[in-house]
Amino acid sequence: MMHKPYLSLSHVGKSFQRGTNITEVLRDISLTVERGEYVSLIGHSGCGKSTLLNLIAGLTPVSSGTVLLEDKHVNAPGPDRAVVFQNHSLLPWLSVYDNIRLAVDKVWAKESASQRKARIMEKLDLVQMAHAKDKRPSEISGGMKQRVGIARALAMEPKVLLLDEPFGALDALTRAHLQDQVMQIHQTLKNTVVMITHDVDEAVLLSDRIVMLTNGPSATIGEIVNVNLSYPRKRIELVSQPEYIRCREAVLKFLYERHKFVEAA
Amino acid sequence: MSEAALKLETELAEALPLPVRPLSNVVVLPTKHAKPRMIFMPDFKKIGAALLPPLFVMLLALLLWQIFASSPTSGLPPPTTVIAESSDLILHPFFDHGGTDKGLGLHVFASLKRVALGYTLAAIVGIALGTLVGASQLFMRGLDPLFQILRTVPPLAWLPISLAAFKDGQPSAIFVIFITAIWPIIINTATGIRNIPDDYKNVARVIQLNPLQYFSKIMVPAAAPYIFTGLRIGIGLSWLAIVAAEMLIGGTGIGFFIWDAWNSSHISDIIVALFYVGIVGFVLDRLVSYVGSLVTHGMTVN
Numbered sequence: 097m098m099h100k101p102y103l104s105l106s107h108v109g110k111s112f113q114r115g116t117n118i119t120e121v122l123r124d125i126s127l128t129v130e131r132g133e134y135v136s137l138i139g140h141s142g143c144g145k146s147t148l149l150n151l152i153a154g155l156t157p158v159s160s161g162t163v164l165l166e167d168k169h170v171n172a173p174g175p176d177r178a179v180v181f182q183n184h185s186l187l188p189w190l191s192v193y194d195n196i197r198l199a200v201d202k203v204w205a206k207e208s209a210s211q212r213k214a215r216i217m218e219k220l221d222l223v224q225m226a227h228a229k230d231k232r233p234s235e236i237s238g239g240m241k242q243r244v245g246i247a248r249a250l251a252m253e254p255k256v257l258l259l260d261e262p263f264g265a266l267d268a269l270t271r272a273h274l275q276d277q278v279m280q281i282h283q284t285l286k287n288t289v290v291m292i293t294h295d296v297d298e299a300v301l302l303s304d305r306i307v308m309l310t311n312g313p314s315a316t317i318g319e320i321v322n323v324n325l326s327y328p329r330k331r332i333e334l335v336s337q338p339e340y341i342r343c344r345e346a347v348l349k350f351l352y353e354r355h356k357f358v359e360a361a
Numbered sequence: 362m363s364e365a366a367l368k369l370e371t372e373l374a375e376a377l378p379l380p381v382r383p384l385s386n387v388v389v390l391p392t393k394h395a396k397p398r399m400i401f402m403p404d405f406k407k408i409g410a411a412l413l414p415p416l417f418v419m420l421l422a423l424l425l426w427q428i429f430a431s432s433p434t435s436g437l438p439p440p441t442t443v444i445a446e447s448s449d450l451i452l453h454p455f456f457d458h459g460g461t462d463k464g465l466g467l468h469v470f471a472s473l474k475r476v477a478l479g480y481t482l483a484a485i486v487g488i489a490l491g492t493l494v495g496a497s498q499l500f501m502r503g504l505d506p507l508f509q510i511l512r513t514v515p516p517l518a519w520l521p522i523s524l525a526a527f528k529d530g531q532p533s534a535i536f537v538i539f540i541t542a543i544w545p546i547i548i549n550t551a552t553g554i555r556n557i558p559d560d561y562k563n564v565a566r567v568i569q570l571n572p573l574q575y576f577s578k579i580m581v582p583a584a585a586p587y588i589f590t591g592l593r594i595g596i597g598l599s600w601l602a603i604v605a606a607e608m609l610i611g612g613t614g615i616g617f618f619i620w621d622a623w624n625s626s627h628i629s630d631i632i633v634a635l636f637y638v639g640i641v642g643f644v645l646d647r648l649v650s651y652v653g654s655l656v657t658h659g660m661t662v663n
Contacts, residue, residue, distance in 0.1 A: 153567065155563055155566060155567075172566075173563070173566040173567045173569070174567065174569060175567060175568055175569065177567070178567060179563065179567055181560055181563065181564075183560065185558070185560035185561065185563070185564055187561060187564070187579070187582070187583075189582040189583075189585070189657070189658055190582075198568065198578060199568045202568045202569065202570060202574070203568060232658065252567075252568070
């Protein structure tokens with residue numbers, strides 16, 4: 097019997113129509129992700145990374161091809177594919193606790209109130225934000241907001257966690273700290289993650305595989321790099337490891353030699 | 362001794378752990394601050410800075426008014442005459458001598474009752490219609506042109522129509538308030554609903570909120586700052602319209618009082634009534650603004 101992949105995209109394409117203009121953003125994307133795998137999507141801005149993530153999330157319907165998660169068709173958004181959005185998208189009128197509660201009350205509606213409370217606090221502890229549970233998003237820093245966003249997504253216990261440039265809006269130090277935390281969470285929960293990034297080091301540090309997209313329009317998968325580094329990974333030790341250097345070089349060569357961004361950024 | 366030298370001396374004293382004998386006649390300032398005491402001390406400087414400028418402007422305005430209205434050819438009485446002639450109105454706002462001879466407080470109360478009724482109706486219907494128009498392209502296309510035309514009709518132009526329809530002054534006045542206040546509420550609510558960020562909608566879709574939950578948990582709170590902007594404009598317009606409407610309808614109300622005073626040539630009474638109108642309008646505006654800040658937790662419309 098053939099091995100069935102956990103998440104699979106087969107010949108997925110996406111076109112947007114505006115008036116009589118049809119733009120093909122993604123073409124013929126086939127990818128499988130195993131349970132527990134951490135996969136990064138990398139490519140130049142505008143190549144359709146976010147569109148691809150939205151297709152997996154079910155937020156936008158595919159134009160052609162199929163997305164299967166555990167053999168079920170993905171055709172609508174759902175908590176089994178929780179998304180952490182680039183700009184945190186916490187609701188500003190709710191406290192940190194209530195933001196997560198909104199998701200937990202909906203997804204775990206059958207559980208008792210105390211079970212749900214335990215879920216919220218557990219995830220807040222996981223991202224080390226329990227101390228700020230009664231604060232509003234406007235009262236905490238950008239890195240903290242993103243941690244709450246991650247906690248909210250994790251609280252849904254998704255089959256696949258989708259991260260849309262989760263560290264993009266953060267300063268370098270906060271980003272490094274958060275990357276370490278996400279890496280640790282991935283090691284603890286062994287969850288399946290698909291992450292968009294435009295940061296080569298981040299991709300190599302966190303991923304088991306790096307999926308590189310060609311430039312749009314009609315972007316597709318150009319190359320996939322396997323990162324054969326054992327966990328736990330330590331960012332300082334990695335820098336001198338041959339495997340780290342090889343992966344980094346492969347991604348850089350892909351992005352800056354073979355698929356150079358032609359338009360002025 | 363120069364200031365720089367004094368500073369150096371003080372710094373030296375701070376830097377050295379041993380007690381330093383000050384050179385010559387320099388006084389070494391204490392380097393440790395006293396612990397802040399937990400006694401409530403009103404900050405007179407702050408209170409003064411907040412109160413003095415408006416107080417000064419008011420006194421200046423009164424003074425100018427006194428000077429310009431004191432000439433024998435002046436049609437308006439100066440402040441001193443107003444106070445002398447209308448002292449009973451100022452001192453006894455709640456007297457009731459039967460008929461229309463009532464204190465200003467009672468007249469204002471009658472006007473407020475009309476505004477409360479008309480404005481509440483406008484708020485309910487306005488938020489509902491605004492939500493509909495903001496959420497649905499179809500309703501937007503159908504209703505927006507009508508709204509855009511009707512909202513420019515001056516409040517008083519509605520009065521004859523409503524008198525014809527209701528055949529009574531009281532409901533007509535309430536209808537005029539309603540129709541005046543409703544447009545900014547509709548338009549701002551619709552803008553608020555349309556401006557809900559896609560991110561919030563995506564969050565709602567991922568956690569699969571049903572339409573009712575989406576309405577109460579995302580739509581209303583997200584649009585609340587806009588809704589309250591509309592409500593605040595609406596209350597201001599209501600208060601503008603009620604005075605004019607009551608002038609025409611008669612009976613009770615601050616508008617009627619002003620018209621009645623004009624017919625009896627009690628100019629001083631009119632001036633006192635204007636102060637009442639202004640102060641009540643100000644309080645209404647602040648009240649709605651305060652409720653808004655409570656509900657929206659200080660989120661503002663950017």
